[in-house]
Amino acid sequence: MVGVKKKMVTLVSSDGVEFVVEKRVAEQSLFIKNALNEGGVEEKVMIPIPKVTSDTLSSVLEYCEKHASATEFQENEIEEWDKEYIEKADLDLLYYLLQASYSMSIMGLMELGAKKVASLIRGKSPQEIRELFNIKNDFTPEQEEEIRREMQWNYE
C-alpha cells in the first residue's frame, strides 16, 4: 500500500449527495463490487445508489469502513463494535439499514440488522410487535381464524 495512491470511488445517494470512499470500503457491498468489475475500468467511479438516502448511506459506509479494515482488529473487537453500532440505530434507521444492506448486498450488515430486529421481537405477542413496528393487522377473517388456532396452546 505504501506509495500507492488509494483507489477511490464516488457513491451518489438517492438525494444526490456524493460520498468519496476508498474502493476497498465500497467493495464491502457486493452490488458495488460487481458494478466495478463489470465496468472493468478505473474511470468508472461514479456509482448511483438508488433508494438509499445520504443519512442512511453515511451510516452504511461507517460499517463498511470498519469491516474493510477488519483484519487489523481482533475478532471480539469487531463484534463489540458491531454491537455498539447497531445498538445506537433507532427503529427508522434500522429499517433503512436493512433495506440498504439488502439492495447493496452487504451480507454482514444485513445479518446484524436482522439479529437486532429479532431481538426486539423475542417474547412479544403479535399485537405488541405491531405496536412497536407500527404495523397494521391486515389479515382476512379466514387468516385470523387460522392464526387463532396456531396461537392456541392448551386444551382442557
Next chain:
Amino acid sequence: MIYSVVKKQKGDLPDQKETQCELEDWSSSLQVPFDRIAKQLNAIDHISFRSVCKTWRSSSAKRAKIPFVVSSKLSDANYIRDISILDLFTKEIIPLRTAVSTITSDLFSRDCVYLGGSFGWIALAVEKPKERIILLNLAIHSRPS
C-alpha cells in the same frame, strides 16, 4: 476518516425526511429481508412473527419440525414447575414458563403433574379444583396446511 462528503445538493427526488414524519411502516416493504429476521427466531417467537401481518407471514414458511420435551422442573411434591422444549430449528432449549407465560404461568402455579408427551403434545394432569387432563399443543403449527 476514509470517506468525505464532497458535494451536497438537492437531487430530483424529494428528501425522505420531509415526506416521512411518521415511523416507517415495517409491513409495507418487500425491500427488507424479513426471512433473515425470521431465521433468528425460535419456534414460539416464529409463530408470533407470522401472526403480525400478511407481508411477514408470507416472508417465512411454517416450520415443519416438531419441538419435543427435553426436561421438566419439579417441585418437592413432584408437581411440574416448568417444561422445556428443544427447538430443532434454532437448536435452542426453550423454557415454556417464560416463552408462553400467559398460559403457563397460571398452569405451572397449579398442582400439575406431567403425564407424557408425544408428537408435540404434552399431557398434564391437574387435581384441583377438579380432576382433569390438560393437553398442551406444541405441534399444531407444524401440521401441513
